[in-house]
Amino acid sequence: EMARGRLRILYQGGFAAHRGLEQIIDAWAAVDDTKAVLFFRGPNNEFRKTLLARAKQTHKLDQSIFFLPSASEDKLIVAAAHADIGLIPYLSHIENHHGACPNKLGQYMQAGLAIASANLPFVKSILKASECGVIYDDQNQSALSDSLTELIDTPDRVQAMGKAGKAFAINIYNFDVYFPVLNDLYRGQHDARSAHE
Numbered sequence: 299e300m301a302r303g304r305l306r307i308l309y310q311g312g313f314a315a316h317r318g319l320e321q322i323i324d325a326w327a328a329v330d331d332t333k334a335v336l337f338f339r340g341p342n343n344e345f346r347k348t349l350l351a352r353a354k355q356t357h358k359l360d361q362s363i364f365f366l367p368s369a370s371e372d373k374l375i376v377a378a379a380h381a382d383i384g385l386i387p388y389l390s391h392i393e394n395h396h397g398a399c400p401n402k403l404g405q406y407m408q409a410g411l412a413i414a415s416a417n418l419p420f421v422k423s424i425l426k427a428s429e430c431g432v433i434y435d436d437q438n439q440s441a442l443s444d445s446l447t448e449l450i451d452t453p454d455r456v457q458a459m460g461k462a463g464k465a466f467a468i469n470i471y472n473f474d475v476y477f478p479v480l481n482d483l484y485r486g487q488h489d490a491r492s493a494h495e
Contacts, residue, residue, distance in 0.1 A: 300364050305334040305450050308381035308411070310374060311402050313338075313345040316395070318387030318416055318436060323352050323363065328443035331362035334450045337381060339366040378402075378409035382456055383449055386415035390436050407467035412459035414445050430463025 309322060319338070326336055340346065346365070353359040369377040378384060384406030388395040399420050406413050413431030415421045425431040434445040449456050 300337075301335045304332070304362070305383065305453060305456065306337060306381040307334055307383045307385060307414075307446065308337045308339065308378060309385040309387065310339045310369075310378055310405070311400070313340045313343055313349060315345065316389050316392050318389050319345075319349055320352060321389075321436065321442060322385060322387050323349065323356060325440075325442040325446070326358060326363060327356060328440065329446050330450065331358060334362070334446070336363045337366055338364070339368060339377065341368045374401075374405050375408045378405055378411060381409070381411055382453075382460070383446075384409070384411040384413050386413060386418065386421055387436065387442070388416055388418060390417045404467060407463040410460040410464040412449060412456040413463065414442070414449065424466075428463050428466035430459045430466060 309319065311317075313319060322336065329336075338346075338349065350359070350365060353363045353365075356363065366377075384402065386400055386402060386406075388398055388400065390396065395416075395418060397420060398418050400418075403413070403415075403421055403424060407428065407430060413421075413425060415425060415431060415433055416436035417433050422433050425433060432445050432449065434441040436442065
């Protein structure tokens with residue numbers, strides 16, 4: 299077991315530029331890695347090699363930074379459940395990310411993880427409603443490591459956030475709840491006002 303009793307922090311998803319992945323590795327230098335480990339799970343592509351090289355430069359690769367093999371779509375929730383905190387580091391100043399609703403948000407919640415996310419409006423609204431995570435200012439260099447340190451130092455809070463997120467996913471943030479709204483919108487029958495009542 300690579301974690302050896304340390305809190306497990308996970309980024310699970312595609313490896314690509316502008317997703318804030320380099321920032322995670324850079325921020326890790328300021329985190330107490332006697333208390334936590336960082337896992338990356340994603341496809342074996344060129345950008346993964348870039349991240350591996352960057353992690354190697356920190357001298358923490360295979361000590362507290364680990365790269366895991368990718369998991370198939372139907373196994374992502376089960377795979378994520380081995381972690382304590384899920385990361386959504388997409389850079390908020392990228393226009394494409396501004397309205398992002400990442401799949402990993404729902405996957406992390408269903409897996410019972412606390413979440414640390416960059417300042418993405420939709421993700422922020424869900425984390426606020428569910429009380430299952432923290433938002434950090436990804437324009438501020440020390441904000442991610444500060445947020446992670448705060449979570450690492452309060453494992454009971456991490457556990458409570460994970461439980462809150464899972465409950466929210468079961469009761470509210472899931473396809474069964476959203477399907478009637480989406481179906482009505484698709485068929486042009488939905489009154490926009492009723493969605494907010």
